[in-house]
Amino acid sequence: MNIVNFTPQSAFLGGIIIGLAVILFFVGNGRLAGISGIVNATLVSKQNRTDNFLFLVGLVSGPIFYIFFTKNNIPFLITSSLPIIISAGFLVGIGTKIGRGCTSGHGICGISLLSLRSIIATIIFMITAIITVKLIG
């Protein structure tokens, strides 16, 4: 194992900012900022639909605000082929729906709540993701 491209400061700062979003949504609206749940609910549920939709509008606006105020570019690169991207999107949709959470819902909110379910979910999706990268990388 070689350690490369490690950016601990911006990662930690970005994490703190994400944490602030999580606590604002929780203390204000009483809800957990699990993105797969919010996307799925916007799609299939009438309950809180406007709230959910506005959260997603905000999520897409975030990078625009960041670029506008910092004048920084956001490094962004996808090297996967289109068939891989479409299959991956499907698996992420199916998996987070059946497993009831993703990196934000289980990985951040669930672990912060000390939920054993979420800790196990996070370990499992990290392991299968690492194996997948090892196999196709």
Next chain:
Amino acid sequence: MMSKIISLISGIIFGVGLSVSNMINPEKVLGFLDLFGQWDPSLIFVMMGAIIVSAPVFFLFRNKNKPLFADNFAIPTRKSIDKNLIIGSGTFGIGWGMVGFCPGPAISSLALLNTYSVFFVLSMLGGFLLTKLIDRIIIPAQ
């Protein structure tokens, strides 16, 4: 009205966090998942930063009666480590490792007008709908 403003602002802050940490970038995330190759541990620091901020607040507020702008806290009560959790999370991880996108960054990256992000998000929505459909057919409503 306030809950809508809170939702919008929470989303914006979340998206800024993904931009600052560059977790919006699949290449960066794949760097973390490439544990046995050229490893970039940054994602761990993102999760630590977020958890350090949110865990104490959850702890302090979860037993309060009410959030500021809603009637009650909506915290999942499910505790079981069931096969859905294991199969679902495992499946999610495979998709995550294939491209480096999980739902938050994928949605947020639509801001960058990349065609691949659009395809990913549409397939993800397809995955949600397909699962709902299968759910209806196979598992009777409770």
